[in-house]
Amino acid sequence: MDAEEFRKAAYESIDKIVDYYKNLGENNTISSVEPGYLKALLPEQMPNEGESWDAVKADLDRAVIPGLTNWQSPNFFAFFPANSSYPAMLGEMFSTAFTGAAFSWICSPVVTEMETIVLDWLAKAIGLPESFLSRGTGGGVIQGSASEAAIVAVVAARERYIQESKVSGQEESDLRGKLVAICSDNTHSSTEKAAKIAGVHLHKVPTDPKDNYRLRGAPLRKAFQDLKAQGLVPFFVCASIGTTTICGFDAIDEVGSVCKETDSLIWLHIDAAYGGAALICEEYKDLLKGIEYADSFDMNMHKWMLVNFDCSCMFVQQRTNLTDHLTLTPSYLRNDATDSGLVIDYKDWQLPLGRRFRSLKMWMTMRMYGVEGFKNHIRRSVKQAELFNSLISSNAQFRIVTEPRLALVCFQVFSKSGEDITKTVADTLNAGKKYFVTYAVTSDGKGILRVVTGSPQTQDEHVKSLYNAILELI
Numbered sequence: 001m002d003a004e005e006f007r008k009a010a011y012e013s014i015d016k017i018v019d020y021y022k023n024l025g026e027n028n029t030i031s032s033v034e035p036g037y038l039k040a041l042l043p044e045q046m047p048n049e050g051e052s053w054d055a056v057k058a059d060l061d062r063a064v065i066p067g068l069t070n071w072q073s074p075n076f077f078a079f080f081p082a083n084s085s086y087p088a089m090l091g092e093m094f095s096t097a098f099t100g101a102a103f104s105w106i107c108s109p110v111v112t113e114m115e116t117i118v119l120d121w122l123a124k125a126i127g128l129p130e131s132f133l134s135r136g137t138g139g140g141v142i143q144g145s146a147s148e149a150a151i152v153a154v155v156a157a158r159e160r161y162i163q164e165s166k167v168s169g170q171e172e173s174d175l176r177g178k179l180v181a182i183c184s185d186n187t188h189s190s191t192e193k194a195a196k197i198a199g200v201h202l203h204k205v206p207t208d209p210k211d212n213y214r215l216r217g218a219p220l221r222k223a224f225q226d227l228k229a230q231g232l233v234p235f236f237v238c239a240s241i242g243t244t245t246i247c248g249f250d251a252i253d254e255v256g257s258v259c260k261e262t263d264s265l266i267w268l269h270i271d272a273a274y275g276g277a278a279l280i281c282e283e284y285k286d287l288l289k290g291i292e293y294a295d296s297f298d299m300n301m302h303k304w305m306l307v308n309f310d311c312s313c314m315f316v317q318q319r320t321n322l323t324d325h326l327t328l329t330p331s332y333l334r335n336d337a338t339d340s341g342l343v344i345d346y347k348d349w350q351l352p353l354g355r356r357f358r359s360l361k362m363w364m365t366m367r368m369y370g371v372e373g374f375k376n377h378i379r380r381s382v383k384q385a386e387l388f389n390s391l392i393s394s395n396a397q398f399r400i401v402t403e404p405r406l407a408l409v410c411f412q413v414f415s416k417s418g419e420d421i422t423k424t425v426a427d428t429l430n431a432g433k434k435y436f437v438t439y440a441v442t443s444d445g446k447g448i449l450r451v452v453t454g455s456p457q458t459q460d461e462h463v464k465s466l467y468n469a470i471l472e473l474i
Helices: 003-022 053-067 086-097 109-126 146-167 172-176 189-198 217-229 252-262 275-280 282-288 320-326 336-340 359-393 422-431 460-473
Strands: 139-143 179-184 201-205 233-240 267-271 296-300 312-316 398-405 408-413 438-441 447-452
Touching (some): 109 139, 109 275, 109 359, 146 189, 146 233, 146 267, 146 312, 179 189, 359 408, 359 460, 422 447, 422 460
Parallel strands (some): 179 201
Antiparallel strands (some): 139 312
16 A cells, blocks of 8 residues: 555545444444354455455445444443544554654653643643652653553552562562452452562451441541451552442541551552542532542543543652652663653553553543533433433432432333343343443442443433333333
8 A cells, every 4th residue: 555545445445434434323222233243254264365455345334343242322221331532543644654652751752741731731621630740750651541541550559568678678478468458349350460560468348338338537547457467568559530340439537547557658549540530520520538648549541531442541749659669670671861861761560561552542632621621521411321320310210329410320120010131131232232231240249231321422312212112121
């Protein structure tokens, strides 16, 4: 493909993308293909001679698009949203054109400096304290996902605890097998995976459904006491702003206070993967109460802030907590800029070495939406969730488990005879392919149907249509 062939193909591709988005509401949300469908449509090995763009383009319709679950569909109400937008797509396009493994400042200065700037923009917009900004001791970094951020936080916390404990005379060999990471029984599974990867124990603190499934200070304090009585050493706590199952909000102020009074070396990580986006709105700033206790904070722009996957934004109050324990600089990575200490090398803030120009899509989206554009998008989604909640509230066959938390509604469905048919309704609804919802089980064993709004394509009519589709099943 030469330059002119690329130009023609690119124009055609943009047209195809625009048409795809225009027709999202007319197509099924869930793919209808069966497992292994693609193998029957593609040859067993790559072609010996290169094929034309027209041949490749034809297979997009024949083989690729049928296998898509359409996350941008107005009828996608599952999991949490994974938004995109035209500005983000343009940023992604230029990022791929300017591609490089930009692990150090010298690899492409703009990749590093743009990331620092837009993460400061985001930190200010959502209301993080000054200490999380790059002009002080903190700063932000784009991770691939909240799961990566959790692993980075656990590993950095582990190494910081061990190194600081050495200073006080404790033996490293005695500590490594005793370290315990703590979260609630509603925390996302990424914390459990991070603990497994880091080789540390994990303890889950039970939450009270009557208290909105929140991690609170008192049960955390008891967990610390119980673990220490067993000879174990708590070193890491994860609290959440928007847990996955029911969008729970942990009491960060209580949790942080108990962490610091127990052991100043305990690392507090805030997982705001979903809820962090809402912090851009004034009415949700109270969710940050206690954030000054946190060592790290992570939110996903790729969930609810119109930047396509992947773009998880992690902030720390002390960047040396990352760089002191994640920095490795062999001779082939040495350069004058790095040695000067005047630049950031983001390779020292993450798990992989190489990294993409992800800040470009953030920058374009932020510029073209602005703070008010993001607020409007968030508030519109919340109002749609409130609309859905008002519809099911009027019917005795629905039992609301959690009223709208941001844009998520969790509820149960009962037959006229009183039988719990929540899972059956969810499975049947999804089997129809038009709508996509999620069935989940709360920490106290309630089976629930989760409906979350968030797609920019979703209108009130789609929310009402979902409600009517559920009515037809009961």
